[in-house]
Amino acid sequence: MTQELEELVSLFRKGDTRALAKLITMCEESEDKARRIIDMLDVDTQRRAHIVGFAGAPGIGKSTLINRVIEEYRRRDLGVGVLAVDPTSPYTGGAVLGDRSRMNRHSVDPKVYIRSMGTRGQLGGLSRATRDAIRLLRAYGKDVIIVETTGTGQNEVDVARVSHTVVVVMMPNLGDTVQFIEAGPVEVADVFALNKADLVGADATMAELRSMVQLRFASNSWVPPIVKTIGTTGEGVKELVEWIEKHYKYLVETGELRQRERRAYLYEVVDLTKHRLSTLVDSEIGSDSHALEKIDFLDGSANPYKASDNFVKHLIERISGHTQQKL
């Protein structure tokens, strides 16, 4: 595999999109492969990119809006990568490569790369592969990396953990604006987009959002703006992108960018470590038939807490390399 990988990385460095796609696929396939790829590249810190998360409920026209946002970035001659992370999407498991149909108009533009990411193999939080894909897009030289997620609650929090700027997309008359606000995504918002702003009721929702923002963010040094957009016509999208860029500037100037990146990195290392330890436990247990024989070794008294103590000790000896002497 090493030679194949070296060739891929060489093509990747020349800007070959298929090599990029193949490397992301390999990152999805296994942690081992991802590790080897990241080891070889190791250029993440050198390249700068603005990571922008888009969060919001399904059906509010997020993909159409993102399409327009891509157009606006292209007008500014910036390279864009889009990772669509949708836990409810049938595209889970990394089975779908390349472009999503609704974003197809950019599929011929070599400066735009769009991809659906699976959520398979994730241990809470964003999948490891999605974080590796962000790293690859940075190394590839993308200026802007958009991470799109759907749903409320944990998904928004996860996207916020990897993004510099989080755009929370809403629409008028969601019926449950207040409920949606309570559900959490609002807390992570840096910019609000009120999409489908041509619908009746937009002004009322705008007023609701305004008073909520005043209430929640008044004491913050960055108060999230609310931008009216119409994804289908592109209205308001220029202003939206301007606000996204303003927020990036704010992050750079206040030093918060560095803080956010450090925090994102920490979460990534913690998730990886937990996953590794969990895998270690599973591999130590091995197949069921073997495992059953281990129970008596673990504990004879049917006290799972004592058994778990013994098991942790056993694992540590094992990893420490003392196993052969002690067991």
Place this chain on the structure above:
Amino acid sequence: MTQELEELVSLFRKGDTRALAKLITMCEESEDKARRIIDMLDVDTQRRAHIVGFAGAPGIGKSTLINRVIEEYRRRDLGVGVLAVDPTSPYTGGAVLGDRSRMNRHSVDPKVYIRSMGTRGQLGGLSRATRDAIRLLRAYGKDVIIVETTGTGQNEVDVARVSHTVVVVMMPNLGDTVQFIEAGPVEVADVFALNKADLVGADATMAELRSMVQLRFASNSWVPPIVKTIGTTGEGVKELVEWIEKHYKYLVETGELRQRERRAYLYEVVDLTKHRLSTLVDSEIGSDSHALEKIDFLDGSANPYKASDNFVKHLIERISGHTQQKL
């Protein structure tokens, strides 16, 4: 706390239901408390109980049916404990004590104990507290422990992992019988209950189930029976309980009971160990502000895989007690 705990355990041993309830609550409150309680009791293996899981989609009358099953067991003068584990229920977090309204008719019978269990603090699988509650009900002397879960997929698998006998409840005209079957719960079934068997379409669903059982279980030594029940009238419930008892006998005679119990215990120890390691990672990271300072210690090169290696090494040294010498 020790004195309070000793008093509670003493009351518990005398058969005090409130002491039982309080001890389960303490198990839900924290792993530390649960560990102390299990250490003090340590009688789990001495007492025998038949653990019966009830699985099935919401809305098929599972609670009503279980009510009838309790009545049937009481007619046989057996003590019954019911743990209702419903991840979609608003009663999560262990906030609700005592009886569930739909099972209320048994709330005056001292030989029946019914309780909703929260799903908070669970790391995949059934919550630790639910397993501790099963252990407490065994120690308390219940003859039958019913674990009720709702939903498809993982929940059924989890219940199967703690149960001796799994009853999968279905109803006619679910519309998606085949889809339901494909979703997985069928694989873990030891007994099928076709509830609401007075509905039109019951015969057709029965035929579907029969051919499915023939297809899937033909080569097994135990072929799951399909019992028609009507929860509202109690029809078929006697036969259902007879089949549940027959299955227990089968497990005892073939030695599979011991196998299932060992497997359940193994899963419990594995889950506990994973949870413990995960907690260890979190406590090592500590609060965010401290954690950010640790990043440079973890890794300077923004390679999360190397950082995670370092972190695992650090954790092991820490647990092994070599920390003071080496850091």
